[in-house]
Amino acid sequence: YDKDLYENNEVAGVVTGLAWTQVGGDILFIESSLSPGKGKLTLTGNLGDVMKESASIAMAYLRAHSNDIGIDAHVFDEWDVHIHVPAGATPKDGPSAGVTMLTALTSVFTQRKVKKHLAMTGEITLRGKVLPVGGIKEKILAAKRANIKEIILSKSNKKDILEIKESYIKDLTFHYVSEMNEVIQLALLKEKVNKPLDLSPKETKSKV
Amino acid sequence: YDKDLYENNEVAGVVTGLAWTQVGGDILFIESSLSPGKGKLTLTGNLGDVMKESASIAMAYLRAHSNDIGIDAHVFDEWDVHIHVPAGATPKDGPSAGVTMLTALTSVFTQRKVKKHLAMTGEITLRGKVLPVGGIKEKILAAKRANIKEIILSKSNKKDILEIKESYIKDLTFHYVSEMNEVIQLALLKEKVNKPLDLSPKETKSKV
Amino acid sequence: YDKDLYENNEVAGVVTGLAWTQVGGDILFIESSLSPGKGKLTLTGNLGDVMKESASIAMAYLRAHSNDIGIDAHVFDEWDVHIHVPAGATPKDGPSAGVTMLTALTSVFTQRKVKKHLAMTGEITLRGKVLPVGGIKEKILAAKRANIKEIILSKSNKKDILEIKESYIKDLTFHYVSEMNEVIQLALLKEKVNKPLDLSPKETKSKV
């Protein structure tokens, strides 16, 4: 594989998730970016309706909890958000990228770095719960192949990890969570990316 | 089951409903949240058209009766509402979550706490009636398994309860209602949640 | 049946219609309500395209004849209208609820009471004609079972009534109409409902 493709965390808004297809597990990337605009959300990557809903839930959570997360609410009206999930030709669906999407969006709206060698999988709910998802064994093996060191999962998926032969996963650290704020705390560094976007409200900027 | 998932009522806008599927009854959660906006309603959770209509009816009822319920009408134009029904991968439909949606929305727009260990099921109409729904026996058994203590139903569903063996339901309290305002009175506490949202009109806020 | 459900006429905007399904006739309710807004029309109740068109025709008729009916035209731009037809799970279609929708809308926009024990069925046209509809016999029998005393029909449906055995319908009064304004005059009382909505134009209100 192409190491450069994902071992770099210099860009805000890109988080590694875990997918499960008929031919086995795989890693996937949630890429998000901001551009000056009016709060439009664009989704690409051949996403099904359930996966699109996950992005909508993640945005609603961020908007409702912006104070706690440290995002100025003005940002949501002054920037357009784009979420893309490569590769473009592969149809993707399901709720299990919810935590990955929320983490990517939090990173891009705070410009905080994402922890390296970390992947995650889990459904999110509007009030901030992390629900279990399927295909855990296949996802974990894919993560290992891709040099992932830490994995975030729902507490309710712990039982699936316990069923995996220990020798396979001895190099991996698992974080079991039940709330979205735990995910954000585990996945994002305090440090901002190099050359972060200036997301301070336009009004403030024009006053200066 | 994961107790934390629903025994907590510290968050406004989350109410327990009862669902009926081909594999039996189940509990479900209506999650609602507000974020600063312009009155947009977003629905997620793989909902069918009839269920989406229930949310639309609940919003229309709230807007038409905001005075009686104690909601300042400005709120509807200054906040976006999101309703989500986990889990995201399960298709859901039918009118029976109407009372649950109305209760969730009333809670989120008043920031009042929802009573603990309470569940409900029933269709709503625009003028405030509560209509009977199907699958009562299966729903009640699911409620019991989930540690529910009180259940709100349409008066016209009383006959379905009377057909259930009494030993099964001796620990449950049933509330039979015919009007939405009875539901709200039964389900919401006077007390607001901890750290309630400040929903006072923006104009007032900017005056101060 | 639940008498409370429809024998009450204390709410403006609710009118009893007659429906005809494969399993016989039935009564149905057209519920309408207003909330502060910008003139948006929302339709719920699992309605087919033809039935939705009836609502659109009724609104156009009201807007074009507001002076004659005694509605200040400003109202249409300052309130949102919602029309719901319970029950939510039953698909409904056809033009025969046209007169019922027009009557419900006229009641809600004038806040006038609807006559008790009255039902109606008939298609409406844009210039105010009332056209005949099918299933008259089944609809009449359903009306009788539901304690209806008076029924409004198109003049062209008189022949269908004459074919019904007289003993079946001796307690019913029939009103045969050819114009919408006859329907409104027959169905709405001069009296307003208790605690009517204040629909006077916003501008006037803010002047005071």
Add this chain to the structure above:
Amino acid sequence: YDKDLYENNEVAGVVTGLAWTQVGGDILFIESSLSPGKGKLTLTGNLGDVMKESASIAMAYLRAHSNDIGIDAHVFDEWDVHIHVPAGATPKDGPSAGVTMLTALTSVFTQRKVKKHLAMTGEITLRGKVLPVGGIKEKILAAKRANIKEIILSKSNKKDILEIKESYIKDLTFHYVSEMNEVIQLALLKEKVNKPLDLSPKETKSKV
């Protein structure tokens, strides 16, 4: 048949057309009405796409030729137009109601009376041509049954009339046209309807 239904021409915007179905010819009514608004066009009556396009063409023609026809262009931005074709349950399609729609719209925007006992059928084009349509024989017989005295047709449909046995049509007057302005001149009286709408520009009105 119900004479009142169409022998009256006291209302502007209602014109009689001729339709052709599998069970023979029939007359139909194009009903149009205006209400204060912003230029929205609404179409009802279970119309197919080709028939909806005819309405769009008729509106475009009117807007492009408003000066010649004597309509103040402001009217198109200050009034909403609704076109309905009863009966609501019957699907209708095809371009042959084009001339009827154009005539109805011209009547409603000028408030001029429509000639009595007149029917028409013909496709319209954007530059004002009247094209021939099918089913002429069946349409003519239907017109006769409905007490129609004069019929407007495309010049190119003259050959279809010549094929009809003369005794059938001796009471009918045929007008063969090739341009829309001929239709309008033939179908609309100079005289306005009783109590015409005041369509003078709002600006003018507010100046007074």
Add this chain to the structure above:
Amino acid sequence: YDKDLYENNEVAGVVTGLAWTQVGGDILFIESSLSPGKGKLTLTGNLGDVMKESASIAMAYLRAHSNDIGIDAHVFDEWDVHIHVPAGATPKDGPSAGVTMLTALTSVFTQRKVKKHLAMTGEITLRGKVLPVGGIKEKILAAKRANIKEIILSKSNKKDILEIKESYIKDLTFHYVSEMNEVIQLALLKEKVNKPLDLSPKETKSKV
């Protein structure tokens, strides 16, 4: 055929194209017209998606090259454009009307007369190329039957003309082009139509 229908070029915006159907070649008309508005583009005539795209490409080309063509860019924001392709009941598709649409739009936006006895067929691209199309032989024969004297084609269609027996086409003049601007130069006269629309910017007009 009806000579009047197309031998007249007194109206701007109407251009003769060539179509190819399963039953042979035919001529068609692209009709375009302007009405005061905000730049909306409406397409009628039962057009398929590819043909609708041709209209969109033609508009984009006109907007991007308005200076060269002599159109004041304000016009695009102050007028609505309607393109219709009779007859309304016939489904039409394909890219071969591209040059005809572009020529019609150029005529309507400049009010220049279209050359008489001229027809054309060819696909257009966004940067102004004219691409070859199919069915040339059938189209040419149809043009001849309709008294066309000159035909504009893509250079790459020259080989198709060379395959036609010369006696069939000796009365026709062919123009082979590779760029749109050649088409416009060949098809439009310098002369404006009689009573041209006043398309000068509104601002200028209100200054006077």
Add this chain to the structure above:
Amino acid sequence: YDKDLYENNEVAGVVTGLAWTQVGGDILFIESSLSPGKGKLTLTGNLGDVMKESASIAMAYLRAHSNDIGIDAHVFDEWDVHIHVPAGATPKDGPSAGVTMLTALTSVFTQRKVKKHLAMTGEITLRGKVLPVGGIKEKILAAKRANIKEIILSKSNKKDILEIKESYIKDLTFHYVSEMNEVIQLALLKEKVNKPLDLSPKETKSKV
């Protein structure tokens, strides 16, 4: 083939890509153009959803990196963009035109010339990666036939080139890239096209 069709690079916004169909490889052109507007993106050329998403990703990348690329962000709100991919009748889909679209858009928004005799193929991602695509051998042979001299590919497609018999490709230069900015640097000249559009912000222009 028609050399003029693509050997010219005097127009900004037109870039040569490589396509792969069931009948072999082919070259294709991404044509883009700007017209005064409000930032609307229009796509034509019978494009499938995945290909449309590529255009959306390319626009998002440009907007997010406008500073680095040397585009004033005002431009995106003051111009409409149209992307067309001839020929109009051929359905096209897939992510492999991503780099070509991004290059075309960059050229049109900077008015920089595109290098001659250059073609490219590759999927793009939102954070600027270039991913490998399929059909490399067929695409390369098509490029050769079309007199292409240089080809840009994803690094991950190098292995596909190494499998092609060397004699076939000895005249071609291959550029293997992993980031979008490499593509732009390779494909666009510093030099602007002849008579470039004036894309300076309107505000600046009106000040002068």
